Amino acid sequence: MRRRIDPRARQLALTLAGARTGLGASALFATRPTLKALLFGETDGVGRAFARLAGGRDLALGLLTLMAREDRDALRAFVMSAAVLDAADAVSLGLALREPDIRLAGLGGVASAGIAALAGAWAWRRLG
Secondary structure (H helix, E strand, O other): OOOOHHHHHHHHHHHHHHHHHHHHHHHHHHHHHHHHHHHOOOOHHHHHHHHHHHHHHHHHHHHEEEEEEEHHHHHHHHHHHHHHHHOOOOHHHHHOOOHHHHHHHHHHHHHHHHHHHHHHHHHHHHHH
């Protein structure tokens, strides 16, 4: 007998996946405005290329998580993957705090990625 999916954890997982999908698509296809909205300001080609890489990663992970919405085990695996990546993003953006020109973006990134990592870990635990 399959266990029922916790509806609150599922909803949180899908909300995070939807946000990740939107941010990923924005970073991939509207890179400059997205970076500006995230307070990174003007970036060079290297910065935009890395933003597109992260955008593609987030778009793919968000879509895969949404596709797994009815499969508790798959959903749980994607939620944990996302939480680990969010924690890594929080650390990476924390390191950006040393750079004066992107300090504000780093602060916002640490906060949002840190909260997403904690929320994802909570959802992963509840889905178990």
